[in-house]
Amino acid sequence: xxxxxxxxxxxxxxxxxxxxxxxxxxxxxxxxxxxxxxxxxxxxxxxxxxxxxxxxxxxxxxxxxxxxxxxxxxxxxxxxxxxxxxxxxxxxxxxxxxxxxxxxxxxxxxxxxxxxxxxxxxxxxxxxxxxxxxxxxxxxxxxxxxxxxxxxxxxxxxxxxxxxxxxxxxxxxxxxxxxxxxxxxxxxxxxxxxxxxxxxxxxxxxxxxxxxxxxxxxxxxxxxxxxxxxxxxxxxxxxxxxxxxxxxxxxxxxxxxxxxxxxxxxxxxxxxxxxxxxxxxxxxxxxxxxxxxxxxxxxxxxxxxxxxxxxxxxxxxxxxxxxxxxxxxxxx
Numbered sequence: 001x002x003x004x005x006x007x008x009x010x011x012x013x014x015x016x017x018x019x020x021x022x023x024x025x026x027x028x029x030x031x032x033x034x035x036x037x038x039x040x041x042x043x044x045x046x047x048x049x050x051x052x053x054x055x056x057x058x059x060x061x062x063x064x065x066x067x068x069x070x071x072x073x074x075x076x077x078x079x080x081x082x083x084x085x086x087x088x089x090x091x092x093x094x095x096x097x098x099x100x101x102x103x104x105x106x107x108x109x110x111x112x113x114x115x116x117x118x119x120x121x122x123x124x125x126x127x128x129x130x131x132x133x134x135x136x137x138x139x140x141x142x143x144x145x146x147x148x149x150x151x152x153x154x155x156x157x158x159x160x161x162x163x164x165x166x167x168x169x170x171x172x173x174x175x176x177x178x179x180x181x182x183x184x185x186x187x188x189x190x191x192x193x194x195x196x197x198x199x200x201x202x203x204x205x206x207x208x209x210x211x212x213x214x215x216x217x218x219x220x221x222x223x224x225x226x227x228x229x230x231x232x233x234x235x236x237x238x239x240x241x242x243x244x245x246x247x248x249x250x251x252x253x254x255x256x257x258x259x260x261x262x263x264x265x266x267x268x269x270x271x272x273x274x275x276x277x278x279x280x281x282x283x284x285x286x287x288x289x290x291x292x293x294x295x296x297x298x299x300x301x302x303x304x305x306x307x308x309x310x311x312x313x314x315x316x317x318x319x320x321x322x323x324x325x326x327x328x329x330x331x332x
Contacts, residue, residue, distance in 0.1 A: 053267025132287030136259030141174025154205030166330030198223030
């Protein structure tokens with residue numbers, strides 16, 4: 001039997017799922033799309049971008065939509081099962097961690113399409129979207145190494161997942177390309193919502209000398225920005241990078257740039273393929289060439305970046321887009 005927490009989550013799903021669809025359209029004929037996220041859609045990043053995509057699917061494709069926050073593997077599977085049993089056409093599991101549960105449920109419900117964001121698992125009705133965020137975090141590593149005074153950089157992750165490690169590895173590769181002596185340290189806090197732990201991790205990295213920090217911690221990333229703001233207010237020259245969405249406005253005095261994913265655009269494109277019966281069960285790789293990944297400077301701090309560095313980054317981005325530069329990424 002599901003626990004009280006799951007019952008509450010399903011109640012929230014039912015309440016949200018009442019919207020969408022054409023007025024008077026039979027329920028069986030509506031295009032129905034659901035989203036499972038591993039954390040809050042108010043995180044200003046990874047989950048917020050996915051939910052914005054879900055809303056755009058409703059607005060642009062006339063879909064009936066629903067969302068539920070799931071934190072554990074058991075909840076992942078229950079979420080997929082619930083939507084499949086109710087006949088949803090498409091269910092997104094937002095993260096690498098959803099692929100095993102999606103595969104189990106996909107084998108039981110062949111009429112529902114399941115899509116995970118990250119991963120390698122493919123079934124006849126299951127495929128991953130693979131965002132090449134590494135292309136932008138690589139550029140962040142170059143930028144940090146060019147501007148760092150200490151020669152030390154820091155990374156704060158939430159859960160230690162291959163997809164997150166891959167973006168960190170690309171950041172390190174970009175930094176090492178610029179300065180072989182640069183030192184990059186990383187800390188994983190074990191979750192995506194403990195802002196206090198992320199703040200403490202960031203402060204510890206700065207105590208070790210890091211003057212540029214990047215996070216991959218979803219909602220907990222706010223703690224990284226808080227820590228950098230504190231050190232900047234104390235007179236230190238320190239900066240942060242946003243990830244997954246344009247987070248420059250979350251801490252405009254210290255976030256130098258953001259490695260951005262157009263999550264909403266990607267979600268709408270995949271949903272359109274499903275609705276139009278053009279879905280193919282294969283990994284969907286989405287990066288700079290497809291217009292999904294970009295490096296976005298904070299206009300409030302743009303003048304602090306030397307023009308020669310901006311020029312170098314523009315050249316590297318062009319090489320990435322042309323295929324001349326292949327950014328290293330993990331095998332997933």
